[in-house]
Amino acid sequence: MILDAKLSWKQQVEAKCKKALALMCQLRRVTGVTWGITPKTVFWLYTTIIRPYISYAAVVWWPRVNLKTVNNHFEQIQRLACLYITGAMRTTPTAALEIVGLSPLPVHIRQEAMMACYRLQLNAQWVQANCGHMRIK
Numbered sequence: 001m002i003l004d005a006k007l008s009w010k011q012q013v014e015a016k017c018k019k020a021l022a023l024m025c026q027l028r029r030v031t032g033v034t035w036g037i038t039p040k041t042v043f044w045l046y047t048t049i050i051r052p053y054i055s056y057a058a059v060v061w062w063p064r065v066n067l068k069t070v071n072n073h074f075e076q077i078q079r080l081a082c083l084y085i086t087g088a089m090r091t092t093p094t095a096a097l098e099i100v101g102l103s104p105l106p107v108h109i110r111q112e113a114m115m116a117c118y119r120l121q122l123n124a125q126w127v128q129a130n131c132g133h134m135r136i137k
Contacts, residue, residue, distance in 0.1 A: 001057055009061035016054050017073040023050050024080045033087045043100065046081045054105065055112040059120075062113035065106045074105035 002012040027045060030036050037045075054077070064070055075094060082097035083090065098104065103111070 001060075009064045012061055013064050013070055013073070016056075017077065020050055020054050020077050021080075023053070024077060024084070027084060028080075031084045039085050039087065042081075043085045046085065047102075050077075050081065051105070051108060055109045058109045058113040059116035062109055065109050071106050074109075078102065078105045 002009075002015055004011055027042060027050075031042055054074075065074070079094045079097065082088075082094065082100060082102065083092070085100050086092075086097060088097060102108075
């Protein structure tokens with residue numbers, strides 16, 4: 001986690017996107033239309049390694065996803081993954097590529113943050129304070 005003085009999470013998200021793009025480039029090196037690892041394996045690698053890496057600690061920084069620049073970065077990563085999974089042409093629209101079963105990355109991050117909040121409340125680790133904030137028991 002990269003913390004800054006204002007807790008804007010800008011550096012955190014930029015570092016995650018930069019690392020995810022590097023991982024996608026590594027994935028591209030072993031993927032081809034007629035050779036390399038199978039599309040099923042690319043899908044598995046993306047959903048089990050890259051997406052969890054991006055959404056790590058999303059319960060803290062998820063409001064940053066509402067910014068258009070961050071959405072553009074996440075859309076770029078998701079688009080590359082969909083292209084590598086499907087082997088489609090680069091001019092194929094992103095919405096058509098996401099038919100492979102991937103929800104958009106900002107939606108996935110919000111979902112992960114909500115599930116984490118729900119787990120914390122379900123386990124009764126968080127209690128409501130008088131000032132409107134949550135605190136750990």
